[in-house]
Amino acid sequence: xxxxxxxxxxxxxxxxxxxxxxxxxxxxxxxxxxxxxxxxxxxxxxxxxxxxxxxxxxxxxxxxxxxxxxxxxxxxxxxxxxxxxxxxxxxxxxxxxxxxxxxxxxxxxxxxxxxxxxxxxxxxxxxxxxxxxxxxxxxxxxxxxxxxxxxxxxxxxxxxxxxxxxxxxxxxxxxxxxxxxxxxxxxxxxxxxxxxxxxxxxxxxxxxxxxxxxxxxxxxxxxxxxxxxxxxxxxxxxxxxxxxxxxxxxxxxxxxxxxxxxxxxxxxxxxxxxxxxxxxxxxxxxxxxxxxxxxxxxxxxxxxxxxxxxxxxxxxxxxxxxxxxxxxxxxxxxxxxxxxxxxxxxxxxxxxxxxxxxxxxxxxxxxxxxxxxxxxxxxxxxxxxxxxxxxxxxxxxxxxxxxxxxxxxxxxxxxxxxxxxxxxxxxxxxxxxxxxxxxxxxxxxxxxxxxxxx
Ligand code: HAM
Numbered sequence: 505x506x507x508x509x510x511x512x513x514x515x516x517x518x519x520x521x522x523x524x525x526x527x528x529x530x531x532x533x534x535x536x537x538x539x540x541x542x543x544x545x546x547x548x549x550x551x552x553x554x555x556x557x558x559x560x561x562x563x564x565x566x567x568x569x570x571x572x573x574x575x576x577x578x579x580x581x582x583x584x585x586x587x588x589x590x591x592x593x594x595x596x597x598x599x600x601x602x603x604x605x606x607x608x609x610x611x612x613x614x615x616x617x618x619x620x621x622x623x624x625x626x627x628x629x630x631x632x633x634x635x636x637x638x639x640x641x642x643x644x645x646x647x648x649x650x651x652x653x654x655x656x657x658x659x660x661x662x663x664x665x666x667x668x669x670x671x672x673x674x675x676x677x678x679x680x681x682x683x684x685x686x687x688x689x690x691x692x693x694x695x696x697x698x699x700x701x702x703x704x705x706x707x708x709x710x711x712x713x714x715x716x717x718x719x720x721x722x723x724x725x726x727x728x729x730x731x732x733x734x735x736x737x738x739x740x741x742x743x744x745x746x747x748x749x750x751x752x753x754x755x756x757x758x759x760x761x762x763x764x765x766x767x768x769x770x771x772x773x774x775x776x777x778x779x780x781x782x783x784x785x786x787x788x789x790x791x792x793x794x795x796x797x798x799x800x801x802x803x804x805x806x807x808x809x810x811x812x813x814x815x816x817x818x819x820x821x822x823x824x825x826x827x828x829x830x831x832x833x834x835x836x837x838x839x840x841x842x843x844x845x846x847x848x849x850x851x852x853x854x855x856x857x858x859x860x861x862x863x864x865x866x867x868x869x870x871x872x873x874x875x876x877x878x879x880x881x882x883x884x885x886x887x888x889x890x891x892x893x894x895x896x897x898x899x900x901x902x903x904x905x906x907x908x909x910x911x912x913x914x915x916x917x918x919x920x921x922x923x924x925x926x927x928x929x930x931x932x933x934x935x936x937x938x939x940x941x942x943x944x945x946x947x948x949x950x951x952x953x954x955x956x957x958x
Contacts, residue, residue: 511624512618512624513616513618513622513623513624513625514623514624514625515623515625520856520859523859523860523863523865524844524853524859525627525840526863526865527853527854527859527862527863528627528840528843528844529609529627529629529840530863531652531655531656532607532609532629532652532838533607533609534655535648535651535652535655536607536629536631536648538651539605539631539644539647539648539651540605541605541606541607541631541648542605542606542607543606543607543608544589544592544606544607544608545608545610546582546585546588546589546591546592546608547582547588548581548582548610548611549579549580549581549582550579550580550582550587550588551577551578551579551580552564552567552569552578552579552580553578554580554587554588554591555567555580555583555587557825558587558794558795558822558825563583564580565615566583566614566615566616567580567581567583567613567614567615568580568581568613568614568615568624569581581612581613582612582613583612583613583614584612584628584793584837585608585612585628585630585837586630586632586793586795586819586822586835586837587822587826589606589608589630589632589634589835590822590823590825590826590828590833591826593606593634593823593828593831593833594823594826594827594828594829595828597823597828597829597831598829600634600635601635602635602636603633603634603635603636603641604633604634604635605631605632605633605634606630606631606632606634607629607630607631607632608629608630609627609628609629609630610627610628611625611626611627612625612626612627612628613625614626620810620811620845621810621811621841621842621845622811622841623841626839626840626841627839627840627841628837628838628839628840629652629837629838629839629840630835630836630837630838631645631648631649631835631836632645632833632834632835632836633645633833633834633835634823634831634832634833635831635832635833636832636834637820637832639769639770639772639773639799640773641832641834642770642773642798642799642818642834643770643773643774643776643777643779644773644777645816645834645835645836646665646667646774646777646779646783646801646836647774647777647779648836649665649803649814649816649836649838650665650779650782652838653782653803653813656843656847656852657847657850657852658846658847658850658852660781660782661806662805662806662846662850663782663803663804663805663806663813663846664782664783664784664803664804664806665779665782665783665784665801665802665803666783666784666785666786666789666801666802666803666804667767667770667783667784667785667786667789667799667800667801668785668786668787668788668789668790668799668800668801669766669767669770669798669799669800670691670790670791670796670797670798670799670800670817671766671797671798672766672767672798673787673790674687677690677712680713681713682712682713686712689712690709690712691790693705693708693709694722694787694788694789694790695790695791695792697722697723697788698808702723705719705722705723706719706720706723709722709723721787722787722788723788766798767785770799771783771785789801789802791815791817795819795821795822796817796818796819797818797819797820797821798817798818798820798834799817799818799834800815800816800817800818801815801816801817801836802814802815803815803838805846805849810842810845810846811842812842813838813839813842813843813846814836814837814838814839814843815836815837816834816835816836816837817834817836818832818833818834819833819834819835820832820833857916857917857918858918860918861918865896866896866917866918866919866920867896867897867898867914867917867918867919867920868895868896868897868919868920868921868954869890869895869896869897869898869919869920869921869922869923869954870897870898870899870900870913870914870917870919870921870922870923870936871883871886871887871890871897871898871899871922871923871925872899872900872907872910872911872914872922872923872924872925873905873910873924873925874907874924874925874926874932875905875907876925876926876927878927878928879925879926879927880905880925882925882928883899883925884899886923886925886931886947887899889951889958890923890954890956893951893956895954895956898917898919900913900914907924910922911934911936914936915936919936920935920936920937921933921934921935921936921954922934922936923950924941926944927944929946929947930944930945930946930947931944931945931947931950932944932945933945933950933953933954
């Protein structure tokens with residue numbers, strides 16, 4: 505029997521689904537543009553080598569890879585954008601501005617077991633800054649992500665940005681005698697912490713020389729950095745001599761001096777960007793991807809119920825790996841799936857006509873025939889003229905001539921203005937939000953009121 509179902513882990517988009525998708529992608533685009541990123545894109549499938557060269561053959565099981573019938577090359581549907589971005593940058597590095605700020609949004613594919621928040625085909629937004637090694641660039645990336653979340657109505661009470669620093673954590677572990685091989689193991693364990701019971705995690709962490717009390721700090725993850733009295737994070741000028749302070753109880757359990765060196769400059773930038781309230785410095789965030797070299801972060805719902813909404817960090821060696829010049833880089837990816845779930849859960853996803861209004865898909869003018877017998881004949885020519893002038897114009901597909909019912913249809917479709925045909929030469933304009941209706945006026949006058957010169 506042929507299988508006519510959509511493949512597992514993919515989605516069909518009916519009009520309301522497509523509208524929700526566009527609402528998210530438009531919000532991504534606005535946040536990117538607000539923060540000065542330029543749009544780029546690459547192919548949806550790449551040579552398989554692009555992924556295996558940095559991650560090893562192990563990655564193949566997580567990808568959809570294929571050969572062309574009769575061909576010999578291996579390809580893969582893109583599971584993420586960062587290797588493509590590094591390839592694009594490496595190819596033109598000499599002529600690109602420093603820093604370069606790029607964003608993209610599109611479909612990505614991973615051969616995962618589909619579950620809540622995880623699909624095989626999903627959309628992902630990426631924003632990356634290349635050629636800037638400063639903590640200010642790290643903060644700007646986080647600020648772009650926060651700007652998107654805030655624009656959708658989420659607050660620092662709904663979602664938390666968990667930040668850590670891989671290189672600093674690594675140096676600190678080294679100073680405690682945890683060697684690089686063991687560190688890689690510990691990072692894997694930290695990345696999987698959410699998937700195991702606390703007791704098991706504590707026991708496993710103790711194998712790396714941590715006490716139960718210290719394991720708890722990793723378990724809870726939180727190292728809250730507070731803004732000292734006298735600093736208003738919403739003001740740009742931050743006194744550099746008053747660094748944000750680490751919760752002293754955590755400092756006692758783990759000697760976190762590494763935070764002072766690596767994280768404090770970032771914390772100051774986050775204060776200056778006015779987003780320190782959104783941040784938890786979390787020792788246990790290390791991220792699964794191998795290429796991160798410095799600051800790493802993940803965005804989670806505050807309740808911790810859903811998977812990560814977004815994740816990213818600094819990757820200073822990747823461009824070089826694709827034969828480009830040594831180039832510091834930092835960025836993040838945000839998927840549409842978890843974001844959509846979080847917005848739905850909190851009632852922040854616009855509903856019905858409001859959703860269509862938010863994406864600019866509701867009509868500006870709804871042409872309605874009035875009671876005069878000839879009125880109906882004028883509907884189509886008026887629609888045509890409005891559309892030629894670039895306006896979104898609709899008429900009802902209902903067979904009724906009852907003006908009240910037609911006005912209701914206009915309202916139901918979210919129209920802004922009804923153009924009611926009165927005679928062969930005249931129409932009335934009704935503002936559907938205020939209910940205000942004009943006297944019958946000449947068609948040319950009505951068009952002029954809509955800003956259209958005939
Ligand atoms: P990632 O953590 O693998 O990072 O993915 C980032 C986000 O994409 C996740 O937080 C999640 O929202 C979404 N996502 C990932 N896989 C799936 C899936 N199977 N189904 C639904 N959503 C998913 C990266 O991809 C990095 N390349 C991000 C980056 C850009 N780092 C630096 N620049």
